[in-house]
Amino acid sequence: MAGPIRTADPAEISAVAAAARAVPPENFGSWRGGWPGEIVTALLDAVFSMRAVSDSGSDGRGVLGRVRMFRGRHEDVVNDLAALVALGEEPVREIMGGTKTAQRRKSVRGGDGRQARRRRGGHRRRLPRP
Numbered sequence: 366m367a368g369p370i371r372t373a374d375p376a377e378i379s380a381v382a383a384a385a386r387a388v389p390p391e392n393f394g395s396w397r398g399g400w401p402g403e404i405v406t407a408l409l410d411a412v413f414s415m416r417a418v419s420d421s422g423s424d425g426r427g428v429l430g431r432v433r434m435f436r437g438r439h440e441d442v443v444n445d446l447a448a449l450v451a452l453g454e455e456p457v458r459e460i461m462g463g464t465k466t467a468q469r470r471k472s473v474r475g476g477d478g479r480q481a482r483r484r485r486g487g488h489r490r491r492l493p494r495p
Contacts, residue, residue: 403444405444406432406450
């Protein structure tokens with residue numbers, strides 16, 4: 366059984382906010398603004414950016430180039446997780462590559478969480494609603 370739920374101390378929240386404000390703006394220079402309204406694009410960018418070169422400067426190379434290529438070829442999928450699942454792994458791997466993280470292909474990493482938990486006999490821990 367999980368331990369008691371701990372509420373955040375307002376002083377800790379203030380300390381984290383102050384630390385975030387203290388980060389120099391130039392440290393955020395490579396952030397391009399994310400992918401508003403494109404949950405699938407954001408997911409692919411995040412998963413494939415793990416331990417990878419984001420921008421190689423060439424079309425179709427690096428994570429950014431491949432994400433742009435994926436968006437161009439699968440415009441109907443960029444904001445629809447169900448459509449991504451229906452699309453399947455192969456088209457994702459074809460464009461994004463067959464790289465691995467933690468011994469598993471990144472192209473299947475995001476969509477198989479439930480199956481992996483079932484195989485381990487675990488379940489998703491639900492957080493209490495506020």
